Structures are given as structure tokens and as C-alpha cells.
Amino acid sequence: MEDNSQAAVPYRVLKVQVTMDHHIDSLTAILGAGGVKSGTSVTAYDPGFDGGNLSAGLAVLPHTTQQISDLVRYCQSVRLSLVPQGGRTGLSGAARSTEGQLILMMQAMANIIAIDAVSHTVIVEAGCTLEALEMAVRQHGLTCGIDLGARGTATIGGMIATNAGGQEAFRFGPMRQRVLGLEVVLPDGRVMGDLTQVIKANGGYDVKQLFIGSEGTLGIITRACLRLAPYEGQAITGLVAIDSLDNAIRLFRRLEAQTKGRLLRAELMSAGHVQVSVKDHGEVALGRFAQHKDCVIFEFTDPVVLEEELGQALEEGLIADALICKNEKERATIWKIREDWAVDRAFPDGLWFDISVPLASLKRYIDGLSVRLKSLNPAFQLFHIGHMGDGNLHITVNAEFPVSDHYQAVSKLVYEDLATYGGFFSAEHGIGLEKQDALRDQSDPVRLALMQEIKRLIDPMGIMNPGKVLG
Ligand SMILES: Cc1cc2nc3c(=O)[nH]c(=O)nc-3n(C[C@H](O)[C@H](O)[C@H](O)COP(=O)(O)OP(=O)(O)OC[C@H]3O[C@@H](n4cnc5c(N)ncnc54)[C@H](O)[C@@H]3O)c2cc1C
Structure with missing residues (x-):
């Protein structure tokens, strides 16, 4: 029998390379030579939490909103899909890229534009890390009011795009409640400039909220105005x-x-x-x-x-x-x-869940789940950590064998009681690629249909982070 595999693989790679090489000239014209990276200049970056984040092998590092707008118009015209990336600390595969896509790295847009110590607000570019912003606002006796383990790498844009929660959400809410205004480049290159700096701003539909938690599927967040809070002092x-x-x-x-x-x-x-x-x-x-x-x-x-x-x-x-x-x-x-x-190092083949349970039901939920898991398989071990103040649990189910093979049965047990208790199947890490089954199975069908209609309306060509969230 003829062996085609040797011939088929180089052809496919060559085809992508030719196409991507063609893009490099156009992208360089928009971003300048230093703004476009390919091959080993891309893989030299830390891929972050997901090993597939840099698989596209082609990346751009814009410095301005205008450059992003021009870039998106180009991508729209040639149907090149974009994967925005901040610190690549996301835990649900939402920043993963594949060959033939373009990675949009935000780290060159990391300026803190204005801290208003009287109004308790800051305007910041999306590529600024949480830690850098926190250090800057502390000099004014203020805090961002949000904190998480990946603070040194996670960016404000990525945290908005995933609606990050973290350790202080029980007091100040997740990112959604920290954002007063946003600047976003839409998939057709238009810029939505809504850098409102006040808490009360009733202007009809709160469009910016659509982009918070959208995981890069609706547009590119370039700037944000965030609320700050008084810094309480050393904990x-x-x-x-x-x-x-x-x-x-x-x-x-x-x-x-x-x-x-x-x-x-x-x-x-x-x-x-x-x-x-x-x-x-x-x-x-x-x-x-x-x-x-x-x-x-x-x-x-x-x-x-x-x-x-x-x-x-x-x-x-x-x-x-x-x-x-x-x-x-x-x-x-x-x-x-x-x-x-x-x-996770001890049990690399365990199953991870990020859920929310109302505090009044937290004990009943965990006790019930641990009994049901043991009856499914006595070898299953349930571990949890969580932001207790808001009922956010990170559950891992582990055993001395790969539990990932038992996803269907285990996830059924994890999710089945949640709705009864008024909890939610996805708390703070987003949907990305990892939780699409759960989104489909656990969501109200009308809500899901509306999400699909919104995606089609804002990104009809499907160039923004395709395949993420809705699949
Ligand atoms: C050690 C550790 C601890 C963590 N603890 C917490 C925690 O307590 N609470 C919590 O909520 N999360 C936590 N996380 C998850 C992670 O930090 C968050 O998901 C973070 O918000 C992602 O930010 P990022 O800049 O790394 O985004 P990335 O991982 O680069 O991207 C995440 C998503 O946002 C999109 N995106 C990034 N930038 C933009 C942009 N400018 N415009 C549009 N879309 C964009 C990407 O396309 C992708 O869909 C933790 C992660 C780690 C590794």
C-alpha cells in the first residue's frame, strides 16, 4: 500500500507557512518589524498555564488601540482569526491557539494612564499586570480590591475577559463589579470608547458588560476604567x-x-x-x-x-x-x-471543577458529593480549596489512576445538585475550551441561544477567538 503520510504532512505545513509568510509582510506594515513575531521568537515566550497557547506560531504585539483597529480590519479582510492573550494564566484553555491563527499579545500595552485618588478610579491599558497596577495605586493609599494567585502575570485585560474573581470577591465583587468603563476594538475594527469614570451611568443597555467574561470572543479590550478602594494596610x-x-x-x-x-x-x-x-x-x-x-x-x-x-x-x-x-x-x-x-502535581490526571455554592448549602453540598463519589468508586478522593467568603469551590477528584477517563460520571455528580442549591457550574475561571459541555448541559436554552445570537451579531465572520466559549 502506498504510504502518503510522509508527503501529506510537509505539504500541509508548507501551505500554512506560505499563507502565514504572506501575512507577515502585511502585519509588519501595520505594526512595524518589532511588532510581529514568528517561529522560535514566539515559542520563546512562556506558554503559561496551557501548553497549546503558542501553537499558532505567529504573534503580534501592538502598542496602540489604532494599531489593533488596523490589524483587526486586516484580519477581517483576509479572514485571519485572532486569539487575544494577556498573561496566559487562564485555566480553561481560552487562550489556546492553533496553526493558521494569529496571537494578539497585549503586553506592550501596559501603561497606567491616570490614577484619580479623589474619585478612586484608574484608567489603565489592558496589558498591565494586576501586581503592577496594585503597586501603583497603593502609593495613593488605594487598592484594586481584587487579588489572585497569578497576580504577577495576569493582566487587567485578561482578568476582565474572564471576569476574574479571586480572594476579595466576597467584599468587592468579581471584575465585573470593578469595571466602570471600557475601550474595546470590535471584530470589524471599530473602537467602542466607553471609558466612563462614574458608578452611576444609566445609558440604556450596558453594552460593556457583554465584553466582561467574553473570553476574547467578542472584541479586544484595550483600556479600562476601574474602581479602586481604600487600602486597609498590611494583612x-x-x-x-x-x-x-x-x-x-x-x-x-x-x-x-x-x-x-x-x-x-x-x-x-x-x-x-x-x-x-x-x-x-x-x-x-x-x-x-x-x-x-x-x-x-x-x-x-x-x-x-x-x-x-x-x-x-x-x-x-x-x-x-x-x-x-x-x-x-x-x-x-x-x-x-x-x-x-x-x-495537581501529586495527581496530574485528576478532574478539576470551579463552581459556586451558596454559603448556606456549602456543607451539605460537599458532604453529599463526597458520599456519592465514594459510592461511584471508593478509590476517588475529593479535594477542595476555595474562596469561602463567596462560596466558590475549586474541586479536584483524584485517584491513583487517571480520573479524567471518568469525566462523564464524575461531572454528573458534581453538577447535579448545584442548580437545586442555587449554585452555578462555572465560577471564576470561565468556559474556554474546557467547560463547553457543562455550558451546553447546564445552561438555560434561551440564555444559550441569546449568547449565540450576540456572537453572530458582533462577530459575524467568526474571527475573534473562534471555538472558545460557545464552541
Ligand atoms: C496560580 C493561579 C492562580 C489563579 N487564581 C485565580 C483566582 O483566584 N481567581 C480567578 O478568577 N482566576 C484565577 N486564576 C486564573 C487566571 O489568573 C485568570 O483567568 C486571569 O484572569 C487571566 O488573565 P490573563 O491575562 O492571564 O489572560 P489569558 O490567560 O492570557 O487569557 C484569558 C482569556 O482572556 C482573553 N483575553 C486576554 N486578554 C484580552 C484582551 N485584552 N481583550 C480580550 N480578551 C482578552 C483571552 O483570549 C482568553 O480568552 C489563577 C491562575 C493561576 C495560574
């Missing part, structure tokens, strides 16, 4: 061990009241997570915390209040153990246990 960290999640939630509400709504963080970790992470990092002194059902990190600025409250909770038996960090080194150790990915 003091307390770690508590609990035997009942209901008690942790009771303590959370009590701390909120005692701190007059200024509690900074309330982060949950299951004992299994703590155990694996403590072992991985050799932090044996923290091993005692893994002997209880869950742990919670609470943060507040006043050590006296935190100590009094945790002391009282211990006396009442609301919590089983507690420690308060004495210095920044101890604080960093606690956060390393929470934020590092030791569990």
Missing part, C-alpha cells in the same frame, strides 16, 4: 482548623460583623489539600492542621481583633486549632500551602 493572617464547615461559616460571618465588613480574606482548604501541600513543601509544623476536616485562612489588619476572635472561637469549640502568623515569612508559608499546585 495579619490566621490559620484555623475546623471539624465542621458550618462552624467555619458561622465564624466567617462573626468576623465580618466584628471587623465591620473589613475582613480581607476567608480561604478554604480541605484537610487532604493541606496534607499533600504540607508534605510537598516539608512544612511539618503545619501537619497538625491536616488532622481536622478543613482549614480556613482568615485575614484582617488588626492582630488584636483577630487574636481575640479566634481565641473566643477556640474556647467555644467553634474551631479546633488556630495560629496567627507573627511575620511576613510565616504568612508567605501559609499562602504557599494554599496557592501552590502540590495536589
Whole structure:
């Protein structure tokens, strides 16, 4: 039999190369020589969380909104699809690219344009990292009011495009509630300039909200006006061990009241997570915390209040153990246990879910799920971490064998009770490529149809991050 495979592969690659080489000249005319990268100049970048992010092998780095507008008009005219990328820290495959696509890297647009310390607002370009912005606004006694583990790399544009949540969302809301105004380049090259700087702005349909959480499928976010909040000062960290999640939630509400709504963080970790992470990092002194059902990190600025409250909770038996960090080194150790990915390293073939459950049902949900998973397969181990303050759980189901082969059965159990409890199947990481089945299965059909109609209306040629979110 004739072997065509050798001939077929080079032909396909050659065809793409010829087409992409042709684009390089046109793209260089728009962006200048330094603004276009191909081949190893692209793969030299850190691909980020998803190994497929840089697979397109061709990237542009614009410096201005006008360049993006010209670029998009070109892409529209030749039907070249675009994959916007910020820090590539997204966790749902939304920034993955393939051969024949063009990556739009936003890092060259990272200017902080104006901090208004009186109005508590900032206008910033989309490629600015969260950490850079936070450092800048702190100089004015302000904070972005949003924080997440990938702060050093995640960009404001990427966080808006994924409607990121993080550790302070229970207080200040996710990105959707931080955005006052947006500048967006549409798939036909028009620029929607809506850099409103006020909280109250009733102008009919709030169009900018469509782009928040759209994961690059409707347009390119170039600038944003964000709300800021007063910076509360250096956080003091307390770690508590609990035997009942209901008690942790009771303590959370009590701390909120005692701190007059200024509690900074309330982060949950299951004992299994703590155990694996403590072992991985050799932090044996923290091993005692893994002997209880869950742990919670609470943060507040006043050590006296935190100590009094945790002391009282211990006396009442609301919590089983507690420690308060004495210095920044101890604080960093606690956060390393929470934020590092030791569990994923220990179980690389586990299944990940990012869901929201109302606090009143959190314990019932986790207890119920763990029983049902064990009856599905006694070898399944349920781990969770989460932003407890807003009921956002990151669940992983692991075993000594690849659990990913059991996605259908496991995901059915994870999702089946959520709607009954008033929860949601996707909390803060977005849909991307990973959660399209869940979006299809869990969404109201009319809502889904409206989403499809909006996509067709704004991007009729389908050049913006095709295949993501809606498939
Ligand atoms: C260690 C770690 C901890 C994390 N913790 C949290 C957490 O607590 N809470 C949370 O919500 N997320 C968390 N994440 C996920 C991640 O940080 C967020 O999804 C982040 O918002 C993505 O920003 P990015 O700049 O990296 O975007 P990318 O990953 O580059 O892109 C994500 C999506 O946004 C689109 N996009 C990027 N820039 C633009 C733009 N300018 N215009 C239009 N579309 C754009 C992309 O096309 C893609 O669809 C974490 C990730 C890591 C690695």
C-alpha cells in the first residue's frame, strides 16, 4: 500500500507557512518589524498555564488601540482569526491557539494612564499586570480590591475577559463589579470608547458588560476604567482548623460583623489539600492542621481583633486549632500551602471543577458529593480549596489512576445538585475550551441561544477567538 503520510504532512505545513509568510509582510506594515513575531521568537515566550497557547506560531504585539483597529480590519479582510492573550494564566484553555491563527499579545500595552485618588478610579491599558497596577495605586493609599494567585502575570485585560474573581470577591465583587468603563476594538475594527469614570451611568443597555467574561470572543479590550478602594494596610493572617464547615461559616460571618465588613480574606482548604501541600513543601509544623476536616485562612489588619476572635472561637469549640502568623515569612508559608499546585502535581490526571455554592448549602453540598463519589468508586478522593467568603469551590477528584477517563460520571455528580442549591457550574475561571459541555448541559436554552445570537451579531465572520466559549 502506498504510504502518503510522509508527503501529506510537509505539504500541509508548507501551505500554512506560505499563507502565514504572506501575512507577515502585511502585519509588519501595520505594526512595524518589532511588532510581529514568528517561529522560535514566539515559542520563546512562556506558554503559561496551557501548553497549546503558542501553537499558532505567529504573534503580534501592538502598542496602540489604532494599531489593533488596523490589524483587526486586516484580519477581517483576509479572514485571519485572532486569539487575544494577556498573561496566559487562564485555566480553561481560552487562550489556546492553533496553526493558521494569529496571537494578539497585549503586553506592550501596559501603561497606567491616570490614577484619580479623589474619585478612586484608574484608567489603565489592558496589558498591565494586576501586581503592577496594585503597586501603583497603593502609593495613593488605594487598592484594586481584587487579588489572585497569578497576580504577577495576569493582566487587567485578561482578568476582565474572564471576569476574574479571586480572594476579595466576597467584599468587592468579581471584575465585573470593578469595571466602570471600557475601550474595546470590535471584530470589524471599530473602537467602542466607553471609558466612563462614574458608578452611576444609566445609558440604556450596558453594552460593556457583554465584553466582561467574553473570553476574547467578542472584541479586544484595550483600556479600562476601574474602581479602586481604600487600602486597609498590611494583612495579619490566621490559620484555623475546623471539624465542621458550618462552624467555619458561622465564624466567617462573626468576623465580618466584628471587623465591620473589613475582613480581607476567608480561604478554604480541605484537610487532604493541606496534607499533600504540607508534605510537598516539608512544612511539618503545619501537619497538625491536616488532622481536622478543613482549614480556613482568615485575614484582617488588626492582630488584636483577630487574636481575640479566634481565641473566643477556640474556647467555644467553634474551631479546633488556630495560629496567627507573627511575620511576613510565616504568612508567605501559609499562602504557599494554599496557592501552590502540590495536589495537581501529586495527581496530574485528576478532574478539576470551579463552581459556586451558596454559603448556606456549602456543607451539605460537599458532604453529599463526597458520599456519592465514594459510592461511584471508593478509590476517588475529593479535594477542595476555595474562596469561602463567596462560596466558590475549586474541586479536584483524584485517584491513583487517571480520573479524567471518568469525566462523564464524575461531572454528573458534581453538577447535579448545584442548580437545586442555587449554585452555578462555572465560577471564576470561565468556559474556554474546557467547560463547553457543562455550558451546553447546564445552561438555560434561551440564555444559550441569546449568547449565540450576540456572537453572530458582533462577530459575524467568526474571527475573534473562534471555538472558545460557545464552541
Ligand atoms: C496560580 C493561579 C492562580 C489563579 N487564581 C485565580 C483566582 O483566584 N481567581 C480567578 O478568577 N482566576 C484565577 N486564576 C486564573 C487566571 O489568573 C485568570 O483567568 C486571569 O484572569 C487571566 O488573565 P490573563 O491575562 O492571564 O489572560 P489569558 O490567560 O492570557 O487569557 C484569558 C482569556 O482572556 C482573553 N483575553 C486576554 N486578554 C484580552 C484582551 N485584552 N481583550 C480580550 N480578551 C482578552 C483571552 O483570549 C482568553 O480568552 C489563577 C491562575 C493561576 C495560574
